[in-house]
Amino acid sequence: MNSNSPSANSSDTYSQRLADIVGTAIALITLTLPVFIISHYSSPDVQNNQQNLSYHLVRSNK
Template sequence: MNSNSQSAKPPDTYSQRLADILGTTIALATLIVPLFIISHFSSPDVQHHQEFLTYYLARGRK
């Protein structure tokens, strides 16, 4: 059998192209959808400074 001969059935370029488009769409959705969800549900009232909380511990007498 000659290794240089082509198969009788040519490769299905339509399904390969469809798979490439579908894979690209899934990859972009995986990157974009979480960013959209985070930006949509994040609070618009973000405080730029945090208040420091001080806790006083009671000392026991010996």
């Protein structure tokens, strides 16, 4: 970096700060929104619909 270069002006730092805030907000929404949507649409009384499988074997007496 050149030591003679002027420092970043205030509008550049403001836009960079705004971009950081917007990016953080998008990241938080992306991570938390699916969890809230899934919890909203999932039923609180989930029934266990597993069926017992039983096989009746017939022996042949030959």
